[in-house]
Amino acid sequence: MEEDLSDLLKIYGVGAAPSRRAVQPGSNGRPIQLVSNLYNVSVQAPTVYRYEVTIDRIGAKQMVGFKNARKNVTSVRLNQRAVTQFAREGYLGSCVPAYDGRSILYMMRPLPSPITSATVTVNLDDGTECDEFARKQQFEICLKEIGPLSLRTFNQEVVQALDIIVRTGPLIEPSIVPVGRSFFSRTMSNLGDASMRGCRELWFGYFCSIRPGQWKPMLNVNISATLFHEKLPLVDYVVKFLNKNTPDELKNGLKASEHEVLKRELQGVKIKVTHLPYQRRYTVAGISKKGAADYTFEVNGARVSVADYFENHYGIHLRYPALQCVETLTKDGNKNYIPMEVCETIEGQHAKIVNSDQTAVLIRKTAMTPKKRFESIDKFVKKVVNEDAAAHLREFGLQVDLKPVQVKARVLNSPTLEIGKQGTLKPRDGYWRMEGKQFFIGAELSCWGVADCHGSGRCAEFAKSLERLGRNLGMKIEPPAFVRNYQKVPAKKMLSEIKSQFPQIVMTLVIMGRDTEYEVIKQLSENDESLLQITQCIRGSNIESKKCNNNFITNVLMKMNAKLGGINNGLKEVPECMREPFIVFGADVSHPGPTNDIQPSIAAVVGSLDSTPSQYHTVTSFQRSSTCNRLEYIANLKVMIKDCLRAFYRRNRTKPMTLLFYRDGVSEGQFEAVRVFEILQIRMACKELQDDYEPPLTFIVVQKRHHVRFKPLNDADSRHENIPAGTVVEDTVTHPVNFDYFLCSHAGIQGTSKPAHYRVLHDDANRSADELQTISYSLCHVYGRCSRSVSIPAPVYYAHLAAARAKDHFKAANIHPSSTSDGSSGIESGSSLLQKEIGRDLDLHDLKRLSSNVDARMRDYLYYV
Template sequence: MSNFLDNKNKKPTESSSSSNMDHQNFQMFQAPPKTRYTGQQDYSHSDFQYFNPTPGICNNPNMPSQSNFFQPLSSLNIENSMRNLQVQDNYNVRFPNEQQRFRRELDINIDRSNIDYNRHEIPRRTISNSPFKEHFGEGMNAQLRDKLTGISTARWASPEIKPNPESQDNRQTSNPLNFSNSPQKKFFRASIITKFISPKRPDHGSNGRRILLRANHFRVKMPTGIIHHYDVQITPDKCPRRVNREIVCCMVKTHANIFSSQCPVFDGKTNMYCRDALPIGRDSIQLEVRLPGEGRDRKFDVVIKWHSQVSLEGLEHVFTGKSTVIPLDVVQAIDVVMRHLPSMSYTPVGRSFFSPPDKFQHPLGSGREVWFGFHQSVKPSHWKMMLNIDVSATAFYKSQSVINFVCEVLDIKDLSSTRSINDSQKTKLSKEMKGLKIEITHCGNMRRKYRISNITKKSASTLFFPRQDSPNDLVSVENYFFEKYNLRLKYPLFPCLQVGLEAKHTYLPMEVCNIISGQRCIKKLSDMQTSTMIKATARSAPDREVEINNLVKKANFNSDIHLKTFGVAISPKMTEINGRVLAPPRIQYGGRYIQVVPNQGVWDMRGKQLFQGVEVDRWGLVCFAPMRVVSEESLRSFINHLVNISRGAGLSMCQHPVFCKYAIGVNHVEPIFTYLNHHFPYLQLLIVVLPGKTPVYAEIKRLGDINTGIATQCVQAKNVNRTSPQTLSNLCLKINVKLGGINNIIQPGVRGAIFTRPIMFIGADVTHPPAGDTAKPSIAALVASMDAHPSRYAASVRVQSNRQEHIQDMSSMVEELLLHFYRSTQYKPERIIIYRDGVSEGQFSTVLLHELKQIRRACINLEHGYQPGITFIIVQKRHHTRLFCADGKDQTGKSKNIPAGTTVDIGITHPTEFDFFLCSHAGIQGTSRPSHYHVLWDDNNLSSNELQMLTYQLCHTYVRCTRSVSIPAPAYYAHLVAFRARYHLVEMIDYDSNERRTEEEENRTLALLKRAISVHADSVKVMYFA
């Protein structure tokens, strides 16, 4: 265990925890605000009490000091720094009282400012069961290992494209340094190029048993010849796509002399495609279009200009193997052809199309409902073009009166009893309604449309504004509507809707407005709404397959006049492909080193012990649920059951907590941690009972992870009152890793050859604030493995610019994790495998260009010439590919999904690049969604079998449960770290999301937020995020 937990031989400052639970009294923690505490208190009789600690000063001279070991490799001194590390095991680092000098080669001339660890032997281990030592030996330098094993350290692959001819690197006269054969030259060349080319598929996988599948991909018969591309400019140019499509449609009908019998397709912005050339040559032409409007026609000017000819031959060359470069202009043209008619008939959202519910409605509450539709996208695949069709669902705002919307949002049952709306309700309405489109109902057939900019603080009866013809004469909104429209308001005490600019004083009473249909809800759904959404959309695999086939029949693509004009035809049948079901890895536990083989991604831990369990000698419990919800007897029973389950699993917990109190509200959290930090400096764990979703959770995690380094485990009150072995076992899994233990490992004998050298796995993710929130930052998170199993992970997290997808501070984060890896293992990773989550296909090149360069720069910054082999893999879950068993005998589970381990790398994957689908988990509810993996860079030259099996094995190492998960554990952990950082920032982000700030204020805010998520040194050593 890490040193902050290993204090068995130290005398604690608190009284013994051996007090008898049967005689303890449960008391309430009571602490006056802004009070510090000091002094020792007798806890021989303390228990679950409403606690009031002794006031005083909160400084403890016995707190251990933190060693400052965080320094770059280039500045490490072998004599003075490395010898201070005594590696107790291959998982944790301990600082001994007596420094031990590590043996090193004496014939090496060391440059203290730039140490090359490849030239020095690896420090001697103090234990004999190091997984790394099993492969590399003890006290053996890298050069000698290479000679003995015949395997050299992987180096960075050279870029597959040449640098820009105008680049500084290509002008020999401008480069004063001679980097002709040095690693620095390779890195320099890789740093200035503006594009990386993804590696080609090395081969097709062969491991696993065969399985016949159907995919919701439909073959597209491609036309031949050319398509004519035109640029369209519409004035005025601020119209939405829907209006632009109406304009172009009207233009084609009005100007038949130009378009004749053509059926052009339009993307709603600027791109129009025609099968035959228009009679305008290469010139531009301006046409006038009039759209019927409310009261009068709207006039638009449309300028059409020839852009290019799109040759369809280029895509055929890709399918036949004559070319490896996919012509994106062809893909874009075919996509516009396929989407033109649905865009005119349905409500488009991204690549999906939705229509209002007909017979069956699925309300979500708060004025929202579920709309069903379908997703459609074209993509090149092996030897053919494919159309991906899938059922889709999302939340829309209900088309209803604003008054009814307000009643739903504020949960008002009886409107007649509600005379006014208070300030907190107005704030809630403002957050819900800002940006919504409404239409007025008090002007007869003229339904003018507006967008809500705010909710007024004053009601319609007290809100005054100047008359248009007499600015000095003020009139209330209530009187204005009575005078002008002879309309007596029913709810004059309700606030008004402000539309347009504030200076124009445009106010509308809520009762004269309706919510416009077809507005997608981009705000985050509540937990209850999300649960309702899942229940409404969950379909078993066979049911989903039937729905998709029905969608294709209903769409009747082959009768679409636009598809016929361009010569495009769609197969009505799903594509059949050959897949493979990979064998699950063997999972190894501790005790007698029992091994289990998962069955459909699930295994049983009963009768087994954790691979490396920790000893929990000093722990506490705080209950934030009131006594009427969680009684003293329930807490005692919970403690007894938890201790018994933990001991059976190999997690040795002391029978009695040293601190056990009730507490009320978020204001008690900080005083509790302050008290614990002073009186129990060696407290290992704090279990917190919560009454439900509460702000207490965020404060608990902030103070535990950031301020004190105390490991915290939250438990819902319902799970305390009704304990189950499964729930308690899952708690033990999380507690064990939070304290530095290891739950289980992949049996070493089944791991691939890639584990024969030091390797580090990195998971990366960026989470963004809710759509429309431009003030809160995005959060970037990295986690990296710290042992050879791999089981232990360290994390690095940063805040960055809002909605910035690539990780801006990638270099320093990777440096930080490389240092952690070296301190934990005394080895430098020779290979780095990165699983990058949350990147869409359109961002591949941007993310790779930035982040790969940053990773390489991190390696160079730590040590010149240090070039570990890097494999960069994108993990995608948000796609619409679904796989179905062709043979019912292969179906698994209640939802009859594909088996866990199903892999596909042919038929529906990229024509040339290295990608594959893997369904690594057993579907519990609805249709399983396989994860899509796309290799963007591979210095390690992994084969398909190696990477697919490695990825599948990593999906079995997730510490929170005894089942495989849908993505590799490192990627999952990165998401958890970023999500946890959101909780750390709750106290820091209290400004208005729509408030505009200067660049200086933005930078100052980001700097403040960066400090707010800096994890405590003790928390860094363990998986605090588990």
């Protein structure tokens, strides 16, 4: 199989990723000096010794119902405690180990034997771990020698080792809670204003990781923030989460809808009980259907209710006997039922975000000016070096320079944009105004109407303003064919009535109310041929608020124009390589949540159709692997690329002579697998269309999920303390071997700007650094939703939006057992048509059928913007 793959790679010209040394640094733009949040690391030790770690929790095989019970390796924190105890008992000699909490351990000196094993006992009485079955746990630990690792050669294995060395100290500190690659504690957070709706509180902490620089490893430290469950008596937690006023509202128990949403909220949450003289902790497995007074079990041959048992056995008279109980699991898999009023949630539990309100509050509260962020980062670096990781840095001979790395950068010139009436404009600080200007190509809107699902009295006035401003912007808009009230009318009935009475309907503006079925509207209007029409959904509260001004309406018109096939603005000047027929692709893979076993991953690919490039053909595809839903590469890419190339040919009557492919959604560990598979698929797609069709291809991964930040060294170079739009970094802090660069293409509105990280994985067009950086920056100026340059190229954004829309279609088809949530309370809203029971498992035929469900006439338009 490997030989077959090797032959295919040779046949289709898929070689190694471009080397940094093969590409001359860029020179366009004016110079600027920056400060980074990276710190040089000096490595004194020549070698470390690696060991493979296996940990068995003794007795775990008898535990039924918990995922960890079926695995040798338990939680990272518990593993760390076990290995720490292993070292305390002398099995590692005098060495201070660096351990990743899973399977790899490093030491400065080798052990006498290649295999070392022992059984240790960990005392859990201090409450740092929740365990239902014992306060003392035994672990069988085995270390197997892998071999020495030289730290003199700088590669990914060395970066991983250094990363584990730095991170081990915080991982074993009891007061610190690790979440992903970040560390949190209450002492790091200013909790005065931390409480949020939905029983969440905001904790601050720090991200900490080693990453390669051009000349040496660097410590990357950034401010992190995430949500944790509030520590509350469980009855108070339920009252707050369900938006009740007092606990007395729970006297009659939970309603069915409340039961479902509370069950989803509490499953997996750790609690402690207050009715015992000693500390006992549990993990919530569910919520009982019946209340404590109604649920009975057998005691000494007689049936007794949970409420009576607690009164007789513990002397506790329940205030809310009708309230449902917490379900937990015993060692043999049986259920325990515990009244909520004797339970409390435990501090330090990471919590999921349950609604968009929490997301908005999180963004607002975590937005820090660069000055404040970098001051806080400096404090955390000192904390890491002098406290949390100090012992391990000393043991392994690592020295961290406490002065942040300074970087030479450049600010690229903004591209000239084409607008209507043969006009041009030059963005300033990543922004331009549309007042007194027209769209480059204004779309025609002959038959349209307004469906008022909100009950607003301003719909007719809003429609007139829309019509007037649209004409000013160069659109050809007729007066609306209708403005009608559709409050409490099901989406399908509304769309059917509109299509029946107005067969030529092109677009319907849907003014959304609280219960408007957004996903259903999109799924029916974009997938159902009999209901086909473009929809523009607007929240009713927005057209009634003060922000419904000309700027707001202009933004709505920008979306409408893009959906209708118009072009808001194009690129006046394109690089030399874009003057022959070319196509730009954007691609993304969106994954379901880690606990979602039903919904597949969704891949989306968009391909440009015009030279501006502002118009795109879109293809989406559902996919899953044989073992899980998360398939990192795009399995159906060859078919999707062929579809885009055919659409390009239909529009232009010629094939593109060059291909530029931007890929989002790839983690660093997946680079090579994605590069090899997807480039091969693109090459095969071209050859299958025409045997001698071999256009040059540039394949770039765009990453936003990283923690590198910059600020200007000199205040005079900053705007709101941020780096200017167009700032590009390709020196010092970039990869020592591979061709990559950071580009901040947008102006920071709030907080600290985050640059995108571009990794060039393939380029047989041999483009220069200046060409690729200029193209990438220019493409950030043709995003149809706003008159600003955005943080990543427009086709990448479009692929992301297309994948999100495919997810809406999937939900609305009643296949995924998910539900929408009321933004204010976390309670399931009446608009949800989604199944509550477990959905059927989709086979490959189902996925292919759903992938192509968007009507063919929609796919050449940006129906998702």
